[in-house]
Amino acid sequence: LSNGLTRTLANFAVQSRFEALPGPVRAHTVNAFLNWLGCVYGGCSEDAISIGCKVVAEEGGPPRASVIGRKLRTDAANAAFLNCISSSIQAFDDAHLPTVTHPSGPAAAALFAISETRPIDGEEFINALALGIELQCRLSNALVLPPSKIKLGFYMTGLTAPMGVAAAVGRLLKLDEQRMIWALGIASSQSAGFRAVHGTMSAHFRPGYAARAGIFAAMLAANGFDCATNALEAPNGFFDTYATDADLRRATARLGEDFEILANAYKPYPCGIVIHPTIDACLDIRQQLGPTTRISTVTLRVNPAALTLTGKRSPQTTLESHVSIYHWAAVALLTGKAGLGETRMDCICDQRISALRSTINAVPEAGLGSGEAIVEVTCEAGEKVTSHIEHARGSIDHPMTDEDLDRKFMIQVGTVLPVEKAAQLLRVARNLATLSHAGEQVAAALGN
Amino acid sequence: LSNGLTRTLANFAVQSRFEALPGPVRAHTVNAFLNWLGCVYGGCSEDAISIGCKVVAEEGGPPRASVIGRKLRTDAANAAFLNCISSSIQAFDDAHLPTVTHPSGPAAAALFAISETRPIDGEEFINALALGIELQCRLSNALVLPPSKIKLGFYMTGLTAPMGVAAAVGRLLKLDEQRMIWALGIASSQSAGFRAVHGTMSAHFRPGYAARAGIFAAMLAANGFDCATNALEAPNGFFDTYATDADLRRATARLGEDFEILANAYKPYPCGIVIHPTIDACLDIRQQLGPTTRISTVTLRVNPAALTLTGKRSPQTTLESHVSIYHWAAVALLTGKAGLGETRMDCICDQRISALRSTINAVPEAGLGSGEAIVEVTCEAGEKVTSHIEHARGSIDHPMTDEDLDRKFMIQVGTVLPVEKAAQLLRVARNLATLSHAGEQVAAALGN
Numbered sequence: 001l002s003n004g005l006t007r008t009l010a011n012f013a014v015q016s017r018f019e020a021l022p023g024p025v026r027a028h029t030v031n032a033f034l035n036w037l038g039c040v041y042g043g044c045s046e047d048a049i050s051i052g053c054k055v056v057a058e059e060g061g062p063p064r065a066s067v068i069g070r071k072l073r074t075d076a077a078n079a080a081f082l083n084c085i086s087s088s089i090q091a092f093d094d095a096h097l098p099t100v101t102h103p104s105g106p107a108a109a110a111l112f113a114i115s116e117t118r119p120i121d122g123e124e125f126i127n128a129l130a131l132g133i134e135l136q137c138r139l140s141n142a143l144v145l146p147p148s149k150i151k152l153g154f155y156m157t158g159l160t161a162p163m164g165v166a167a168a169v170g171r172l173l174k175l176d177e178q179r180m181i182w183a184l185g186i187a188s189s190q191s192a193g194f195r196a197v198h199g200t201m202s203a204h205f206r207p208g209y210a211a212r213a214g215i216f217a218a219m220l221a222a223n224g225f226d227c228a229t230n231a232l233e234a235p236n237g238f239f240d241t242y243a244t245d246a247d248l249r250r251a252t253a254r255l256g257e258d259f260e261i262l263a264n265a266y267k268p269y270p271c272g273i274v275i276h277p278t279i280d281a282c283l284d285i286r287q288q289l290g291p292t293t294r295i296s297t298v299t300l301r302v303n304p305a306a307l308t309l310t311g312k313r314s315p316q317t318t319l320e321s322h323v324s325i326y327h328w329a330a331v332a333l334l335t336g337k338a339g340l341g342e343t344r345m346d347c348i349c350d351q352r353i354s355a356l357r358s359t360i361n362a363v364p365e366a367g368l369g370s371g372e373a374i375v376e377v378t379c380e381a382g383e384k385v386t387s388h389i390e391h392a393r394g395s396i397d398h399p400m401t402d403e404d405l406d407r408k409f410m411i412q413v414g415t416v417l418p419v420e421k422a423a424q425l426l427r428v429a430r431n432l433a434t435l436s437h438a439g440e441q442v443a444a445a446l447g448n
Numbered sequence: 449l450s451n452g453l454t455r456t457l458a459n460f461a462v463q464s465r466f467e468a469l470p471g472p473v474r475a476h477t478v479n480a481f482l483n484w485l486g487c488v489y490g491g492c493s494e495d496a497i498s499i500g501c502k503v504v505a506e507e508g509g510p511p512r513a514s515v516i517g518r519k520l521r522t523d524a525a526n527a528a529f530l531n532c533i534s535s536s537i538q539a540f541d542d543a544h545l546p547t548v549t550h551p552s553g554p555a556a557a558a559l560f561a562i563s564e565t566r567p568i569d570g571e572e573f574i575n576a577l578a579l580g581i582e583l584q585c586r587l588s589n590a591l592v593l594p595p596s597k598i599k600l601g602f603y604m605t606g607l608t609a610p611m612g613v614a615a616a617v618g619r620l621l622k623l624d625e626q627r628m629i630w631a632l633g634i635a636s637s638q639s640a641g642f643r644a645v646h647g648t649m650s651a652h653f654r655p656g657y658a659a660r661a662g663i664f665a666a667m668l669a670a671n672g673f674d675c676a677t678n679a680l681e682a683p684n685g686f687f688d689t690y691a692t693d694a695d696l697r698r699a700t701a702r703l704g705e706d707f708e709i710l711a712n713a714y715k716p717y718p719c720g721i722v723i724h725p726t727i728d729a730c731l732d733i734r735q736q737l738g739p740t741t742r743i744s745t746v747t748l749r750v751n752p753a754a755l756t757l758t759g760k761r762s763p764q765t766t767l768e769s770h771v772s773i774y775h776w777a778a779v780a781l782l783t784g785k786a787g788l789g790e791t792r793m794d795c796i797c798d799q800r801i802s803a804l805r806s807t808i809n810a811v812p813e814a815g816l817g818s819g820e821a822i823v824e825v826t827c828e829a830g831e832k833v834t835s836h837i838e839h840a841r842g843s844i845d846h847p848m849t850d851e852d853l854d855r856k857f858m859i860q861v862g863t864v865l866p867v868e869k870a871a872q873l874l875r876v877a878r879n880l881a882t883l884s885h886a887g888e889q890v891a892a893a894l895g896n
Contacts, residue, residue: 051673075508189650194688196679197633200675202676209637224495225650236642
């Protein structure tokens with residue numbers, strides 16, 4: 001049944017069209033774009049972007065695509081690289097919950113850059129973005145879900161985003177099936193990334209690099225650069241090499257009928273999504289106790305992945321705070337807040353917060369879901385308070401509403417643009433489906 | 449003992465200098481550069497390069513570096529990408545025998561491109577190239593030699609060349625230890641590639657992409673883009689993720705005392721190096737039998753890796769001929785030749801050759817070394833002839849001489865340049881150590 005996986009996905013990509021997308025998928029895809037664009041603004045002033053802009057300004061190609069929030073235009077692949085890093089670097093981007101893949105950043109960044117270089121209407125854009133997200137998530141499902149065995153160290157977005165991007169960009173470039181097959185193969189030849197670099201700029205390099213890789217793959221394939229016709233499923237191919245016993249049917253089952261974007265979540269808090277139920281529980285306890293109660297002990301009972309992925313006890317930098325469940329528990333309990341302010345150095349270095357952080361006990365419990373957490377707090381006066389979150393805010397069972405997303409967007413974009421310009425950009429992005437030249441019209445509203 | 453691997457290698461890179469290289473290592477490194485440059489000319493007219501040039505001409509950056517043999521200049525990373533593919537695409541590039549890594553293409557292509565953008569003298573160039581080759585081979589040793597267990601599908605050059613290139617380019621950019629550590633980490637975040645695409649253009653995409661990846665890593669790190677300080681050895685880091693039980697001491701044992709380039713081999717035949725002993729044996733038998741004897745049966749007894757890597761029975765393209773041990777056995781027995789002419793379509797499609805190819809019996813024998821083969825031929829008249837090659841031509845025990853390499857260079861460069869210009873380029877390359885501005889002086893002799 002694995003026979004022909006690459007061709008099946010390529011055929012799906014080539015045939016994909018806006019009209020075939022169910023209404024909720026269209027709406028989710030617009031939200032994915034909107035959330036991505038807001039996150040780009042949120043992150044575009046970070047040091048990593050300044051460094052990337054310096055290199056790209058010296059080495060990049062013709063100025064056809066915008067580096068959002070910076071006074072720089074460059075070639076599509078380099079613009080996508082930087083815009084994707086911006087969208088990732090505050091750990092505020094979306095996440096596909098079954099695989100903890102971040103599906104929108106690479107595809108949206110690539111598609112936006114390409115759409116600045118040629119007329120792509122809003123419906124084509126939405127279709128391509130839905131396609132990129134769909135393939136990235138489905139390939140991630142096959143890699144990471146049982147019966148597949150894969151090294152925990154592999155960073156899923158780095159492995160599967162290149163193919164999602166290649167398919168999405170390839171769709172805009174109107175590749176035929178043969179060239180789409182090659183594009184997927186060239187993309188998978190760039191699948192890379194492991195988790196040890198989390199908490200550094202390089203954690204965000206990898207999705208950015210995946211956007212570059214996918215664009216480059218699609219462009220080469222469009223011009224006839226060939227590849228094996230079965231790169232994904234062949235012996236010594238992508239799945240055979242990166243995983244063991246992967247069930248490739250996960251990548252194609254009910255393709256075009258079920259949509260993985262419906263399992264994609266938007267973050268209310270700027271940190272690893274596996275931390276979110278713990279934050280909800282700590283905010284709930286803070287609400288119960290009020291601001292003056294003194295806390296004695298804190299125990300977090302969480303899904304084991306939360307500690308594997310975000311178990312940094314003492315973050316030293318903003319980027320390390322993204323992967324410190326201890327930091328967020330402490331800060332939520334002590335301040336009642338969990339926003340961008342709580343990733344800043346003054347908060348990370350705050351003595352009260354770091355003191356509590358160092359005493360928190362975290363217990364992995366395999367019986368708890370990835371969106372679930374139980375937090376137990378003992379007060380100095382002896383009182384015990386427990387909060388059990390079954391579905392974190394932002395998760396599929398407790399999703400961010402459109403209004404939540406618009407509010408998040410306005411805060412993020414507002415860090416760069418005046419509020420009226422941010423509101424205007426929000427209107428354009430919300431009306432993505434109606435745009436006749438998506439890249440040009442969104443770019444005009446960027447104020448770049 | 450694995451503790452600090454990334455730092456140890458970074459420190460070695462930062463401290464490396466031409467004066468510390470033993471004479472044979474300097475001489476080998478010049479040969480590596482010469483062989484690389486000849487292979488670039490050999491491959492630069494291939495379709496894959498035409499396609500790559502088209503994309504790079506549209507998307508590439510400022511014209512600071514030469515795409516050799518083509519009328520194109522572009523940014524360093526894209527020039528290195530294309531020149532490395534040229535050097536790889538005829539399967540005529542060098543190979544590190546213990547790991548079947550191809551160490552010179554990515555590093556030489558990257559260094560040549562960078563050296564066109566700033567004054568680098570010949571000794572600095574040689575030191576950086578020796579460094580890049582050394583790290584790539586040592587990381588490959590640790591990944592692939594016992595006790596390490598690694599999926600057979602992983603393509604070693606794609607996994608380790610990014611780090612070799614990053615170190616080599618980082619040395620030219622005069623990175624300090626901290627930034628060199630980051631460069632290695634960013635490079636390893638791009639380690640990618642599997643074997644299923646062998647026999648297609650994408651097989652050669654991967655070393656080219658490694659050259660790009662390493663340059664990009666060094667440039668980002670030079671400007672302060674950070675990474676983990678232990679990306680290679682950390683839990684969930686490069687080795688932990690890509691292999692199991694790797695002995696990281698293999699990467700550092702006798703660093704600066706033993707040099708892996710001394711185990712690097714230059715190819716006399718344009719195909720996978722594991723095919724070479726079989727070609728030697730077949731040419732020997734052809735010599736014994738003469739051109740008119742009719743062959744009845746052929747049995748190849750070879751190291752198992754020869755069949756795993758190059759077991760394609762019926763090649764349909766030039767690129768597939770590189771991985772068909774059957775093709776080379778047939779063509780050597782029937783024509784007495786094994787050069788670039790034997791990779792052309794008229795030879796691949798020749799009825800006599802394809803008829804013999806289809807009847808050859810190949811037997812894997814674990815007792816045979818990777819440079820060893822036994823070929824047994826039965827003639828129609830009943831006569832049996834056997835040839836046992838213990839060390840293939842071009843291997844460490846039977847190396848190509850400087851004169852062999854010069855002759856190979858002249859043939860390859862002669863496919864593009866007039867003979868006097870090729871001879872002039874040969875003189876410049878042979879005198880690499882004496883050049884004051886290596887990039888400028890070699891570029892002036894390219895006739896680009």
